[in-house]
Amino acid sequence: MTEEKRINQSTLRLIKDDVTDIDIDAFVFYAQPNLALGAGFGTAISTRGGASIQKELDEIASPIATGDAVVSSAGKLKAKYIIHAVGPRFQEEDTEDKLRTTMRSALKRAEENGFERIAFPAMGVGFYGIPLDLCARVMIEAIKDHLEGETGIKEVIICVLDSREYKPFQSQFAKVEYEDGN
Amino acid sequence: MRWKRRKRSHKAEKVLERLDEKLNRQMVGSLLACVHCGMCTDACHYVLANPGDTTYAPAYKADRIRRLFKRHKDWTGRIFPWWVKAGSVFTDEDLEELRDIIFGKCTNCRRCSLNCPMGVDYATFNRMARGLLVSVGIMPEGVAVVSKDQxxxxxxxxxxxxxxxxxxxxxxxxxxxxxxxxxxxxxxxxxxxxxxxxxxxxxxxxxxxxxxxxxxxxxxxxxxxxxxxxxxxxxxxxxxxxxxxxxxxxxxxxxxxxxxxxxxxxxxxxxxxxxxxxxxxxxxxxxxxxxxxxxxxxxxxxxxxxxxxxxxxxxxxxxxxxxxxxxxxxxxxxxxxxxxxxxxxxxxxxxxxxxxxxxxxxxxxxxxxxxxxxxxxxxxxxxxxxxxxxxxxxxxxxxxxxxxxxxxxxxxxxxxxxxxxxxxxxxxxxxxLVIEKAGVAAEQEDEVEVKGGEG
Incomplete structure (x- = not known):
């Protein structure tokens, strides 16, 4: 299961994997405003990465506004850094706009920190209830818009968890009018 | 005097919106059928352990959800809300009060459902109500942790x-x-x-x-x-x-x-x-x-x-x-x-x-x-x-x-x-488990074969 598109000098890939367990410059974590790692991917980050990550986050002034993002190191994880992006949750008002802003903030943090290879999960789907089709469309549009501009990012990977998440992203990939990278 | 419509919180709006999607024949049957006979009362372990406290009775707990259905979906509650005890949710506090009933006072064990002469399956629509609250992020912390992990x-x-x-x-x-x-x-x-x-x-x-x-x-x-x-x-x-x-x-x-x-x-x-x-x-x-x-x-x-x-x-x-x-x-x-x-x-x-x-x-x-x-x-x-x-x-x-x-x-x-x-x-x-050693089992099988041959 993999899809690939070349957008200018960068590659956009869709894979099925655990975003917290891949070798990458940075991955995005759909964070809570208080930056507590908590459950789900947060469990994986704190268990695999160690206590230093939460300790570092505790030093950052919070709450973080919805749509914003901050960066921490990734402890003992395979990734070097984590971008903690606070997105809309649970049928919040203006979900689409807020999700788009969150994507832009995460990509901006990646540029500021010189990350060349970054990975995203399917942002806010599942527990936070962002509809899958909306998520796939907004994420791919935001990434495509960003990669079409001036960028130091060479590769963006979207890591989904299962076939349920894969299918809507696959459909959106088909709509990206750039050549396949496969 | 001009009648003013009470404003509803965003979460309360979303809960009522989603109620529509969740209703099916089984659910509506249970929401309409209760005759308040009280047969469910003695079936519930919460009631038996809290005698005299009617707020634990399945019919009472069910009515806290039923009133929403009556107010927003059933014609009787839309026209005569006071008559059929229809009601609504307006604030996040209303939703939190509902959370404590549907998560804290019922284990969805379905013992009351089995004892209901009208076939009301309270646990099924209690589960539905849980889902409505979860969709707007109102749930006990432990439910959030376990759900996110899964x-x-x-x-x-x-x-x-x-x-x-x-x-x-x-x-x-x-x-x-x-x-x-x-x-x-x-x-x-x-x-x-x-x-x-x-x-x-x-x-x-x-x-x-x-x-x-x-x-x-x-x-x-x-x-x-x-x-x-x-x-x-x-x-x-x-x-x-x-x-x-x-x-x-x-x-x-x-x-x-x-x-x-x-x-x-x-x-x-x-x-x-x-x-x-x-x-x-x-x-x-x-x-x-x-x-x-x-x-x-x-x-x-x-x-x-x-x-x-x-x-x-x-x-x-x-x-x-x-x-x-x-x-x-x-x-x-x-x-x-x-x-x-x-x-x-x-x-x-x-x-x-x-x-x-x-x-x-x-x-x-x-x-x-x-x-x-x-x-x-x-x-x-x-x-x-x-x-x-x-x-x-x-x-x-x-x-x-x-x-x-x-x-x-x-x-x-x-x-x-x-x-x-x-x-x-x-x-x-x-x-x-009786575990026979491989060698012993093989010997026993041989014995059976030999005996079979003799007969």
């Missing part, structure tokens, strides 16, 4: 893949040592097996002996079996949280893994809500046409004995035992005779508890109650009914076919100082 890690206890695989390896090594056979294995992702075995993450985290015991039984039975490396969790917190999306997604991961491995049958280890979700409910939540057979491990073990694939000696389990029916197994899936048949084959002293089978009382940890620590005092108070039921049996060991019940019962046994142990059928069957 969504993102793939199992409800946040067990990472490497820890799961390491535990299986460890159990295989233990088994090799016990059976003095280095070839014994717990096969992972083996293709074309007759049995794909799925488990509860509690087994990995707190009770790996149940995995080793099951592996021992499969090995002795000569089963062609495997465990999946992913999608192995057969539990489903969607049943408790009312989140059909989660319910469907979790089960789909398991179903798709069995298909990928070309497994012929999915065997579900002893877990009431896991069995109900995976076998009965999740094909609907996930809109998935399951192309393979699914079976409780209780039936698998019983089948092995009946087919002569394993031999057991009941004199190895002589302490008095009683059987606790899991609500999901017994009341919702009708699985109550098979565990008793198996128990009587592997134990010498089995004592029935009363009431039992579909009428049994909840372990009081059901419906996700074990994960909602804010309601623990309430839960343990209501557990008095179960404690008395257990005590009356005079048994030393409570046997159940559900990991959630193991935790619920263990907690109440500790709280009420009953001094009983809790175990599962897999442990008793494994303990009763």
């Amino acid at each position: 969504w993102e890690i793939g199992n409800q206890m946040g067990v990472l893949k490497e820890d799961y695989l390491e535990t299986l390896e460890w159990m295989a090594e233990e088994l090799q040592a016990e059976l003095e056979d280095p070839t014994v294995a717990i096969p992972i992702d083996k293709m074309d097996c007759d049995v794909v075995y799925s488990i509860n993450p509690r087994e990995v985290k707190y009770d790996p002996r149940t995995i080793a015991d099951a592996a021992k039984i499969f090995h002795i039975a000569g089963e062609n079996w495997t465990m999946p490396s992913e999608g192995w969790d057969m539990t489903n917190f969607g049943l408790f949280s009312g989140d059909d999306e989660l319910g469907g997604a979790v089960a789909r991961r398991l179903y798709e893994k069995v298909i990928e491995l070309r497994g012929k049958k999915l065997v579900i280890s002893e877990c009431g809500h896991g069995y109900r979700s995976t076998r009965c409910e999740a094909p609907n939540w996930g809109k998935f046409d399951v192309p393979f057979e699914m079976e409780s491990s209780v039936i698998t073990m019983l089948r092995y004995i009946k087919e002569g694939r394993i031999k057991v000696d009941k004199t190895r389990n002589t302490r008095p035992v009683t059987f606790h029916d899991s609500c999901n197994n017994a009341r919702s899936c009708g699985l109550f005779e098979e565990p008793r048949e198996l128990l009587n084959i592997v134990c010498t002293d089995v004592r029935e508890m009363y009431p039992n089978r579909a009428e049994n009382y909840c372990c009081t940890g059901g419906g996700g109650a074990m994960s909602m620590s804010e309601y623990t005092p309430l839960r343990l108070k209501s557990a008095k009914i179960k404690a008395d039921q257990l005590k009356d049996t005079g048994a030393e060991i409570v046997v159940t076919s559900c990991h959630n019940c193991v935790d619920g019962l263990t907690d109440l046994i500790r709280h009420y100082k009953l001094g009983m142990e809790v175990t599962q059928l897999v442990n008793l069957v494994a303990n009763a």
Whole structure:
């Protein structure tokens, strides 16, 4: 299961994997405003990465506004850094706009920190209830818009968890009018 | 004077919007049919442990949800709201009050449903109401933690893949040592097996002996079996949280893994809500046409004995035992005779508890109650009914076919100082197994052949 598109000098890939367990410059974590790692991917980050990550986050002034993002190191994880992006949750008002802003903030943090290879999960789907089709469309549009501009990012990977998440992203990939990278 | 419409919070609006999507014939039937006869009252362990407090009565709790339906969906409540006690939710505080009723005062055990002459299935629409609140982020903290773990890690206890695989390896090594056979294995992702075995993450985290015991039984039975490396969790917190999306997604991961491995049958280890979700409910939540057979491990073990694939000696389990029916197994899936048949084959002293089978009382940890620590005092108070039921049996060991019940019962046994142990059928069957050494068995077979030849 993999899809690939070349957008200018960068590659956009869709894979099925655990975003917290891949070798990458940075991955995005759909964070809570208080930056507590908590459950789900947060469990994986704190268990695999160690206590230093939460300790570092505790030093950052919070709450973080919805749509914003901050960066921490990734402890003992395979990734070097984590971008903690606070997105809309649970049928919040203006979900689409807020999700788009969150994507832009995460990509901006990646540029500021010189990350060349970054990975995203399917942002806010599942527990936070962002509809899958909306998520796939907004994420791919935001990434495509960003990669079409001036960028130091060479590769963006979207890591989904299962076939349920894969299918809507696959459909959106088909709509990206750039050549396949496969 | 001009009548002013009361403003509703965003979350309250969303809850009412989603109510529309969740209503079906079964739900509406239950929302309309209550005649307030009170037959449900004595069926509920919360009521029995809190006599005189009518707010625990299933009909009262149901009315807290029913009033929304009447106000917004039923014509009587739209025209005469005061007459039919219709009402609405306006603030986040209203939703939080509802949360404490639907999560904190009911384990969705369905005992009241069974005792309702009108067929009102309160637990079904209580679950629906839970789902409405979860969709706007209003839920007990423990429900949030477990749901997020199951969504993102793939199992409800946040067990990472490497820890799961390491535990299986460890159990295989233990088994090799016990059976003095280095070839014994717990096969992972083996293709074309007759049995794909799925488990509860509690087994990995707190009770790996149940995995080793099951592996021992499969090995002795000569089963062609495997465990999946992913999608192995057969539990489903969607049943408790009312989140059909989660319910469907979790089960789909398991179903798709069995298909990928070309497994012929999915065997579900002893877990009431896991069995109900995976076998009965999740094909609907996930809109998935399951192309393979699914079976409780209780039936698998019983089948092995009946087919002569394993031999057991009941004199190895002589302490008095009683059987606790899991609500999901017994009341919702009708699985109550098979565990008793198996128990009587592997134990010498089995004592029935009363009431039992579909009428049994909840372990009081059901419906996700074990994960909602804010309601623990309430839960343990209501557990008095179960404690008395257990005590009356005079048994030393409570046997159940559900990991959630193991935790619920263990907690109440500790709280009420009953001094009983809790175990599962897999442990008793494994303990009763008669294991013949390969050489001895071969010799015996030869003997039979020789005798046959002489006759």
